[in-house]
Amino acid sequence: MYSRIKDILVEQFDVEESAVSLQANLYDELQIDSIDAVDLLVQLKAITGKKISPEAFKEVRTIGDVLDALAKL
Amino acid sequence: MKTIEFASRFVGTALLWFLFGLIGLILSVFVFPILYLTIQKDNGRQHVARRLVALAFSAFMWAGCRMGVFTVHVTGMKHKDPEGAQLILANHPTLIDVVLLLSLLPQVDCVIKEAVRKNLFMRSSVTTANYISNQEPEWLLNSCVSCLESGSSLLMFPEGTRTTVGQGLQFKLGAAEVAIRARAQILPIVIDCTPQFLTRGAPWYSIPLTRPHFAVRILPAIPVEQLIPGGLDERGARNQLNNALVSLFESELT
Numbered sequence: 001m002y003s004r005i006k007d008i009l010v011e012q013f014d015v016e017e018s019a020v021s022l023q024a025n026l027y028d029e030l031q032i033d034s035i036d037a038v039d040l041l042v043q044l045k046a047i048t049g050k051k052i053s054p055e056a057f058k059e060v061r062t063i064g065d066v067l068d069a070l071a072k073l
Numbered sequence: 074m075k076t077i078e079f080a081s082r083f084v085g086t087a088l089l090w091f092l093f094g095l096i097g098l099i100l101s102v103f104v105f106p107i108l109y110l111t112i113q114k115d116n117g118r119q120h121v122a123r124r125l126v127a128l129a130f131s132a133f134m135w136a137g138c139r140m141g142v143f144t145v146h147v148t149g150m151k152h153k154d155p156e157g158a159q160l161i162l163a164n165h166p167t168l169i170d171v172v173l174l175l176s177l178l179p180q181v182d183c184v185i186k187e188a189v190r191k192n193l194f195m196r197s198s199v200t201t202a203n204y205i206s207n208q209e210p211e212w213l214l215n216s217c218v219s220c221l222e223s224g225s226s227l228l229m230f231p232e233g234t235r236t237t238v239g240q241g242l243q244f245k246l247g248a249a250e251v252a253i254r255a256r257a258q259i260l261p262i263v264i265d266c267t268p269q270f271l272t273r274g275a276p277w278y279s280i281p282l283t284r285p286h287f288a289v290r291i292l293p294a295i296p297v298e299q300l301i302p303g304g305l306d307e308r309g310a311r312n313q314l315n316n317a318l319v320s321l322f323e324s325e326l327t
C-alpha cells in the first residue's frame with residue numbers, strides 16, 4: 001500500500017521520490033494541496049474499495065496516518 | 074437621540090430574527106409540503122422553491138432596511154448575465170451575505186453548509202430548492218462543475234466560511250478548481266459592511282454603535298483564462314488563480 005501511495009504522489013503530484021517517507025507531512029513537506037488530497041482519497045478508494053471519510057482525512061498529516069486510517073476501515 | 078436610535082435598532086434586529094425564524098417555519102411546515110404535493114417534477118419544484126426563497130430573503134432585506142437595522146447599496150447589477158452561466162464569487166464578511174445575494178440573484182444555485190441543511194428553520198427550504206451541500210468534497214466539486222456546465226449560475230463563497238476579523242482573506246482552493254474545470258466566467262461580488270456586523274463568532278444580538286451599511290459591488294465578469302497565465306500545470310493554475318482572486322478582493326476592500 002505504501003508503495004502505491006508513493007507512486008501516486010510521485011507521478012501525479014510532482015513529489016520528489018526522495019522526499020517521501022512514512023513520517024513526511026503531506027501538506028507542509030510534500031506540498032499537497034486540499035484538492036490533491038480529495039483526488040488522493042478518490043484514488044485510494046479505487047484501489048482499496050474503501051473510503052476514508054473526509055472527517056477522518058482531516059486528522060491525517062503524514063503518509064503513515066493515511067495507512068493507519070486505511071487499516072482502521 | 075443616539076441611544077434611542079441604538080435601542081430601536083436593537084429591537085429591530087431582534088424582530089428581524091424572529092421574522093426570519095417565523096418565515097422559515099411557515100415555509101417548512103406549510104408551503105414546501107404543498108409544493109411537494111402539487112408539483113411532481115423536481116425541476117419545476119426547485120424553480121418555485123428558489124423563487125420563494127428569494128422572495129423571503131427580499132422581504133427580510135426590505136424589513137431590515139425599513140426598520141433601520143441596516144442600509145444596503147448595490148452597484149453593477151448590469152454585470153450579471155441573466156442568460157449565461159456565471160460563477161459568482163463573493164467574500165463573506167457577515168452572517169446574512171447569502172440572504173442579501175440570493176435576494177438579488179433569485180435563480181442561482183449556491184453551495185450551503187451541511188449544518189444549514191440540518192437547521193430546523195431552513196432545512197426544507199434548502200432541500201426543496203436543491204442547493205448544493207458541502208458535505209462531501211469530491212461530490213461537491215463535481216456538482217459545482219456540472220451545475221455551471223448545465224448553464225446555471227452558481228454562487229460560492231471561496232472563504233468557505235465567514236471572514237475571520239483581523240486576518241487577511243483566505244480562499245479555499247475549491248472555488249478556483251471549479252472555475253478552472255468549468256472554464257467559467259467569474260462574476261466577483263465585493264461585500265463591504267461598515268461598521269462590522271454579524272461577523273464570525275459574533276452573536277446575532279451584538280450590534281454596532283452606528284447603523285451598518287452594506288456596500289455590494291458587482292464587478293465586471295472575468296473569463297477564467299484571463300486570470301491564469303499559460304503554461305501552468307493543473308496545480309500551478311489553481312494556485313495562481315486563487316492568488317489572483319485573493320488580490321482582486323483585497324484590492325477592492327481597501
